[in-house]
Each structure stands twice: as C-alpha cells, then as structure tokens.
Amino acid sequence: MIKYFRSIKQRDPAARHFLQILLVYPGVHIMIFYRIARIFYILKLKLIAQIIMYIGRMITKIEIHPGARIGKRLFIDHGAGVVIGETAIIGDDVTIYHGVTLGGVGESRCKRHPTIGNNVIIGAGAKVLGNIVIGNNVKIGANAVVLNDVPDNTTVVGIPAKPINKNV
Secondary structure (H helix, E strand, O other), rough: HHHHHHHHHHHHHOOOOOHHHHHHHHHHHHHHHHHHHHHHHHOOOOHHHHHHHHHHHHOOOOEEOOOEEEEOOOOOOOOOOOEEEEOEOOOOEEEEEEOOOEOOOOOOOOOOEEEEEOOEOOOOOEEEOOOOOOOOOOEOOOOOOOOOOOOOOEEOOOOOOEEEEOOO
C-alpha cells in the first residue's frame, strides 16, 4: 500500500502526504472497492461484486466493472465520469484522468474492451474503444478518441486519434 501512495505522490503535484491521499482521493477509494469486489467476482459471486462496485460508484462517481483486470498502482486522478468496462485489461502504473472511458463496441460476450499497457497516461475525456491494444509508455491526449492499436512509446491526439510523435 505504501508503494501505491508513493506512486500517486510522484504523479500528482497536489498530493502533499499519504493521509491526504487516503482520505480525499476518490481514485484510491474506488480501487479499494474494486480490489474487494474483484475477489467476489473471481469466486463467481458476481452479484455481490456488482453491488460492491455500485456502492463505490455512488460514492466516487467512478464506474469499474469487477470483471476488469487491473494491474498495480492504477492512479485515477479526479476520477468523476471514468468508466472501465468488463473485459478491459490495465497494466501497471497507469494514470487515468477524469471523464475517460475504456469502453466496448458491439454486443458480443467476448473480449470487447481495450488492453492498456504499462506506464500509460490517458488524458481527460479520452475514449478508448473496442478490443484494441495500447502499448507501453503511451500518452493519449485529452478528448482523443482511440479506435485502433497504439504502439509502444507513442503519443496520440485527436478524433480519431492519430500519432503526433514517438516519445523519446
């Protein structure tokens, strides 16, 4: 848990101390709900998992399906309006800003949400849609709409999102 708080403090200049992060960061609160709900989801107690996440959503305004697979140290900054779908996979040390959707396309029951690599930053209002892969060390600009795979070390912006450079 200390590593998690340390990682948030490094990524958020407004974070002054661990107690502040624990008490007033909704992204931290929803991750606590998610980690508990995920256990019930894995145990096939899906209704209990969904109820836990519903309560978390009512408190934080962040919606994460308990079926999503989330790596270590996800930081959801500000958080309101974030939606993470059932088959989304998120790597380690990802930062997501408010209003982001990791959404599905279509009605199939197979993998329909994005896979996000490690060390990714997803700007406010961005929409990452479909069974696509976002590589490691990617930056997605605010309000971008990402509909295709993004290779490692790339920054994408716009609607639809297009690469603007390779990160160095």
